[in-house]
Amino acid sequence: MPALLVAVFAAALVVRIRLAALNPWPTVDGVHYLELARQLVTAGRLPFSCFPPGWPLLISVPLLFLDKSDPLALLRAAQAANVVCGVALPLLGFRLLRPDLGRWAAFAGAVVLAFLPLNIILSKVDYSEMSYTCGLVAAWLAYRSRRWLATGLLFGFTYLIRPEALLAGAGLLLFEAVVERRLRWRAIAGLAALVVPYLIYIRVAGGAWGISSKDVALTLSLEAHPGWSYAGLVAGNAGKLAPMLVGLLGAPLVALAVVGMVVRRGRWLLMLAPFLPVPFIINPMDVRFWQPYVPFFLLAAGLGIGALAERAARAAPAGRQRAAVVLLAVAAIGGVGAAALDDIPWIAYNAEATYGLKDAGIWLRDRVDTETIIADYKPYTAFWAGCRFVKIPDEDNAAAIVSWARNRGAQYLIVNVHVVRTLAPGLDPLLQRPLPAPLAGRLTLVQLLEYDRVEHTTAIYRIERGP
DSSP states (O other): OHHHHHHHHHHHHHHHHHHHHTOOOOOHHHHHHHHHHHHHHHHSOOOOOSSOSHHHHHHHHHHTTSOTTOHHHHHHHHHHHHHHHHHHHHHHHHHHHHHHHOHHHHHHHHHHHHHOHHHHHHHSSSOSHHHHHHHHHHHHHHHHTTOHHHHHHHHHHHHHHOTTHHHHHHHHHHHHHHTSOOOOHHHHHHHHHHHHHHHHHHHHHHSSOOSOTTHHHHHHHHHHSOTHHHHHHHHHHHHHHHHHHHHHHOHHHHHHHHHHHHHSOOGGGGGGGGGTTGGGSOSOOOGGGGGGGHHHHHHHHHHHHHHHHHHHHHHSOTTHHHHHHHHHHHHHHHHHHHHHHHHGGGTSOOTTOOHHHHHHHHHHHTTOOTTOEEEESSSHHHHHHTSEEEEOOOOSOHHHHHHHHHHTTOSEEEEEHHHHHHTOGGGGGGGSSSOOHHHHTTEEEEEEEOOSSGGGOEEEEEEOOOO
């Protein structure tokens, strides 16, 4: 078994390193995390943001050994942290599953965690899912082992990655207090040591008390959907998320997991509590939101298999339990495999491969300084240029967008064909030659980057400061 595990981890490591090396594209959220990490390393400060500090802190570790002024090095630091987390997850998953399911079922779970396409994809990019997943599983393992200080510290740091982790940590400690009638002071102290300073930071930097700097997402959701329309938002989001889980893990495994949750329920179910807030906010629902809970769905499915096999053994002649376990396990693994086949083509695909926006940033890099402001719909040009970014509003009027950008001090406006066609149609007049009269005197085209694939074509406009 140790040799098999080593082989799995080695293969997982090679795959992740190779794919990360082939991906030079940050994500939208990743750009913000990378900037926070750069500020932590170069200036020793954490600008207030809706993005929590845990993931930037992890990125900062490899970044200490890289060129902090190189945007690609920032991305490589995040990818290095994710590769490490992506390889650590199968080991953590093996330890999670073995006590309840046995070593061979735990090994199968480790293989799933090592090679599930979504896990591989999230290991090559700059999102925080892999670190958050490892944090949740490690915190549960510490709790299960009754290592109370480690439990509190791990839940506390995982909270700094994703504040919703507090639902699991606080839930388990509340269970200990109410059901076990024991106050786990060491765990409480470890949790408070990381949570309380961040709460104070939110109060001082943000101006109001809150559990997270992400609280604004819930506030905006409630404002945009008052009354019963908010229930519609939640139901709609839940309706989008449920099929994504089936598409990720396959219908047999999800069905077995539901059985396990009902028949073999235990305090481990509290580890799924951090998922509960996801449908309550306005946000494009994405399958990656399920990722941190995959290890616990594997546990639930294994427990479901055991429960159904026991019932089959009671209703059938002796010796049928092993056969039932094998059949159910084959169905579960087969379902995961079938789901993975659909996702494999996405492993090598880089969804954020925006050549024009990257090349625009590289062209501007020697022409701007760190205080220059670039207006765009996505932050990629500013990221590669090494300067500041403001996101243009969702306006249908190009003149209004230009006025907005100028009023916020932007010196440049980036117009990319793909972005205009899919996200910012208000900028469409800026693709015309010559510019329409109301815009011609307010903008100067300083560079036009053209490509064989027209969607990458990108125009760089200087925003003039005249009347």
